[in-house]
Amino acid sequence: MIGVVGGGIAGLSAAYRLQQRGHEVRVFEASDDLGGLAAVYETAGDPIEKFYHHLSKSEETIVELAEELGLGEDVEWRIGKNAYYVDGVVHPMDKPWEILSFPHWSLYDKFRLGMLTLDIDVRGGVPSFDTYERLEDFEDVPVEQFAREHTTQNVYETFFEPLLDAKFGDRKDDVSAAWLLGRIKFRGERDILKGEVLGYLDGGFGRLLDALVEAVGRENIETGTRVTDIDTADGAVTGLTAERDGETTTHDVDSVVVATMPNVLEDLTGYPCDIDFQGTVCSVVSMDESLMDTYWLNIADEAPFGALIEHTNFVPAERYGGEHLLYVARYIQSPEEDVWQQDDDEVRETWLSGIENLFPEFDRESVNWVRTARNPRTAPIYERGYVDMVVPYDLGDAVAEGVYYAGMASKAQYPERSLNGGVVAGYECADRIDGRADAATDRATPTTD
Numbered sequence: 001m002i003g004v005v006g007g008g009i010a011g012l013s014a015a016y017r018l019q020q021r022g023h024e025v026r027v028f029e030a031s032d033d034l035g036g037l038a039a040v041y042e043t044a045g046d047p048i049e050k051f052y053h054h055l056s057k058s059e060e061t062i063v064e065l066a067e068e069l070g071l072g073e074d075v076e077w078r079i080g081k082n083a084y085y086v087d088g089v090v091h092p093m094d095k096p097w098e099i100l101s102f103p104h105w106s107l108y109d110k111f112r113l114g115m116l117t118l119d120i121d122v123r124g125g126v127p128s129f130d131t132y133e134r135l136e137d138f139e140d141v142p143v144e145q146f147a148r149e150h151t152t153q154n155v156y157e158t159f160f161e162p163l164l165d166a167k168f169g170d171r172k173d174d175v176s177a178a179w180l181l182g183r184i185k186f187r188g189e190r191d192i193l194k195g196e197v198l199g200y201l202d203g204g205f206g207r208l209l210d211a212l213v214e215a216v217g218r219e220n221i222e223t224g225t226r227v228t229d230i231d232t233a234d235g236a237v238t239g240l241t242a243e244r245d246g247e248t249t250t251h252d253v254d255s256v257v258v259a260t261m262p263n264v265l266e267d268l269t270g271y272p273c274d275i276d277f278q279g280t281v282c283s284v285v286s287m288d289e290s291l292m293d294t295y296w297l298n299i300a301d302e303a304p305f306g307a308l309i310e311h312t313n314f315v316p317a318e319r320y321g322g323e324h325l326l327y328v329a330r331y332i333q334s335p336e337e338d339v340w341q342q343d344d345d346e347v348r349e350t351w352l353s354g355i356e357n358l359f360p361e362f363d364r365e366s367v368n369w370v371r372t373a374r375n376p377r378t379a380p381i382y383e384r385g386y387v388d389m390v391v392p393y394d395l396g397d398a399v400a401e402g403v404y405y406a407g408m409a410s411k412a413q414y415p416e417r418s419l420n421g422g423v424v425a426g427y428e429c430a431d432r433i434d435g436r437a438d439a440a441t442d443r444a445t446p447t448t449d
């Protein structure tokens with residue numbers, strides 16, 4: 001039997017692939033619900049993810065999985081409009097003419113930013129087309145130094161710095177330029193007349209998780225069951241210990257796939273991982289009316305949240321019983337931060353007064369409900385040297401033969417952690433168990449592929 005630790009998308013994908021190839025699998029999930037970070041709330045219509053989710057056009061493995069599970073027709077590609085809030089004004093930032101009319105940049109600022117996004121290095125006045133090909137060349141370059149040199153001081157201060165503040169807080173100085181370049185390349189496709197093309201699953205990504213659970217078989221999945229130990233003998237895995245309602249059981253296993261955050265891997269196997277993670281406090285606010293015209297609003301002004309994401313400007317409100325759903329989210333760098341310390345009512349007050357400051361016409365009477373999710377580990381800090389800290393899929397040499405890792409610290413989750421990355425990581429472990437891939441490809445060597 002192969003044991004899978006964690007019933008998020010990575011663990012379920014690993015179990016699905018292994019079972020398809022004839023292995024007996026058993027998934028152990030500590031919480032009462034499956035789905036991990038992709039778990040959902042019920043609404044008056046379709047369920048909604050507790051944390052905002054969409055796909056980028058470059059993410060193909062998850063689309064193939066949806067097709068295999070009979071959901072291919074329901075993957076929809078929609079326009080997710082982006083805007084930037086600066087000095088009390090929402091600036092749409094999708095179409096070339098919107099970017100050209102952004103009043104906080106000179107023509108030269110726009111030219112330098114445009115060239116960077118087109119992968120053309122114009123420093124020194126001579127265009128170079130291959131500077132950004134090898135991301136590893138930028139692994140040790142601080143993101144701020146890179147952005148100032150490869151665009152302009154003003155673009156850094158009015159654009160990159162507020163975004164980095166929102167995403168990494170005071171850890172932004174640690175982030176590598178390779179991450180930024182990887183992110184620019186990862187973004188996928190734009191419709192020049194409409195904006196960024198993003199994917200969603202009609203009915204929510206919970207449907208994909210449900211279909212995976214059905215394919216794996218509910219009888220092969222134990223919820224409310226925390227794996228507390230992995231046993232080895234003579235350099236190979238032999239079993240795992242799981243605890244449910246205070247009762248402990250041991251299971252013989254031939255292999256085990258750990259599909260959790262790396263701190264759980266360390267507790268179970270002693271394998272150390274130095275990647276730092278940040279947390280998130282994220283609420284879904286249901287409103288009678290729409291707040292803004294855009295899907296994704298980045299904020300350069302003072303606000304208690306990093307971004308406002310109006311989901312129902314991406315997916316129609318009719319799917320949620322006509323309610324307008326807004327995500328309000330903040331990344332947390334330290335448990336000392338006020339928002340992390342606040343209870344749900346206080347978080348609600350913090351968010352609503354923050355929205356009132358940005359949008360004086362916002363009427364809190366239009367709010368139906370607010371539901372808040374928080375998790376202390378939701379995204380890695382992609383700091384300099386990150387790729388050397390990535391956890392290999394095959395931990396045969398480092399821990400014991402038969403131990404594999406498919407969690408968020410794996411190669412598939414760089415330069416951005418995603419549902420697709422979870423599927424890929426699960427499949428990569430399945431391939432290694434079957435001898436279809438080898439450890440030489442485990443490290444997160446950054447490439448432009």
Ligand SMILES: Cc1cc2nc3c(=O)[nH]c(=O)nc-3n(C[C@H](O)[C@H](O)[C@H](O)COP(=O)(O)OP(=O)(O)OC[C@H]3O[C@@H](n4cnc5c(N)ncnc54)[C@H](O)[C@@H]3O)c2cc1C
Nearest residue numbers: 006008009010029030036037051053054226227378418419
């Ligand atoms: C705010 C936010 C926004 C995001 N936006 C997007 C997006 O737009 N697009 C996108 O594709 N992705 C997005 N993601 C990322 C995506 O949600 C994750 O990459 C993905 O869900 C990770 O899946 P996973 O299975 O690796 O981990 P998880 O979902 O964390 O699952 C791990 C599971 O392991 C369980 N577990 C832990 N310890 C044990 C144990 N000892 N025994 C048994 N079980 C255990 C946990 O309870 C959990 O269910 C976002 C995430 C967040 C937080």
